[in-house]
Amino acid sequence: MFQFEDAAGSHGWLRRRDVLRAGFLGLGGLTLADMGRLEAQGAVTPNDAAVILLFVHGGPSHLETYDLKPHAPNEIRGPFRPIATNVPGIDICEHLPLHAKVAHRFSLIRSCSHDEADHFAGHRRFLSGFGKLKPGTGYESFYPQVGAVVNRLLYQQQQGLPPAIAVGGVVVNGPDYAAGVSEGYWSSVYRVPIVNGSLRDASLTVDPTRLGDRLALRTGLDRLQRELQNSDTREAIDAFNNQAVEILTTGKAQAAFDLSQEDPRIRDKYGDGYGQEVLTAVRLVEAGVKFVTVRAPGSGPGTKAYDWDDHAVNWDMLGAMYARLPKYDQIVSTVIDDLYDRGLDKRVLLVVTGEFGRTPRLEYRDGRIGRDHWPSAMSILMAGGGIKTGQVIGATDAFGARPSAHPLDPTDILATIYKHLGINPEHHIMDPGGRPIALTTGKPIVELY
Secondary structure (H helix, E strand, O other): OEEEEOOOOOEEEEOHHHHHHHHEOOHHHOEHHHHHHHHHOOOEOOOOOEEEEEEOOOOOOHHHOOOOOOOOOHHHHOOOOEEEOOOOOOEEEOOOHHHHHOHHHEEEEEEEOOOOOOHHHHHHHHHHOOOOEOOOOOOOEOOOOHHHHHHHHOOOOOOOOOOEEEEOOOOOOOOOOOOOOOOOOOOHHHOOOEEOOOHHHOOOOOOHHHHHHHHHHHOOHHHHHHHOOOHHHHHHHHHHHHHHHHHHHOOHHHHHOOHHHOOHHHHHHHOOOHHHHHHHHHHHHHHOOOEEEEEOOOOOOOOOOOOOOOOOOOOOHHHHHHHHHHHHHHHHHHHHHHHHHOOOOOOEEEEEEOOOEEOOOOEEEOOEEEOOEEOOOEEEEEEEOOOOOOEEEOEEOOOOOOEEEOOEOHHHHHHHHHHHHOEOOOOEEEOOOOOEEEOOOOOOOHHHO
16 A cells, blocks of 8 residues: 545555556556557657648548549539649649649549448548447447557657647547547557647546546655566656646647747638647647647538538538638648748648548439548548658549559558658557557558658
8 A cells, every 4th residue: 555645735545556557558557668668679760750630521522622533424523623733734623723832742642442431430440440340339449540559659759748639620429539539449548639729628648537546646656666666667657647747737738729829920821710720730740749630621601511421411512612612722722831831841741631532423412412422432632741742643543433543541541651650550569359460551652752
């Protein structure tokens, strides 16, 4: 038994197993000391890289954005026409004119496909590599998603900041989910905090009961360390307790959310709504956060759309695109230029994607048009990260139905993200049955490097 004193001066007792449990982080009793050894084993090559994931929930139509088919039949090609960009040979939607001016600063992937047509199965498949549902939940991933992997493997590279953060972007009931945050079968301490407005609104990576144990232990930590015999246990209690306290008490993370420190002209360029969230994401990675996810809503004036799920039964896709594309065009082009202006174009990789594309054939209902879910083809934009830009990777067939050249899988996107962050994509983790599972079966996209 160990005695502790809390902030109010009250005393209490913790059993040795409670102390040990407070210092251990999850699967198999893995400690922070063990996690530090992962670097020596080749799981992580420390660097200063970061990723911003702008997640377009609902499944944006590639045929109305980045992969138009102007020569296809009317029921395939849709209402919009392509325009040329500042890179010869790269055409995009006519309603993305600001994109067209910065095409030399991004690359398009047109040949990614997978096998999950449900929204949240698509999330799971795209952001963990597997579509499996976590038992007892309606949408959570059984396997850890990319944000949780970052939280686990890059836990201590920047003091006072969590490795991964989701800025807004809740897409189901309750403030408990955003793309890429799920810890899967790992402990909840690896779940990505979701922040709405400021760090005070965040659900921290440590759950309240664990955090309470660690804060209670803090004042008696020196005495506990003298009494404990195992140096690894001492290190685990000390390191994780200190990390939790730093996130709560230092001003570094909170300062990144203070947009009043930005030039008003920069804030105006991003615009209101989720433009300010994307600007916050840039400030977070500038401060040292490794992975930030932001949601790109599909709403806009004059439409019922609230995401990019453009079924004709939901709303009119044409009206929704007219409403949302100007803001989307402004925000994506602005963040691309801003990364270059801040000198972050080598360090920060921007990934803009949804969970799947839309059906080649248009739907019609009561005078509205739409498209259904279609994981067999989708388009992804990447910029920054020191990648080779001004190119298109892969292609789809004449109807935009399936890859016709250089087929890629979401696991290849994950491998590219992990490579950029210095995480070995081939590193193995143990599943609940004790079987080693690679972080991803994909390969980094060589054309980007």
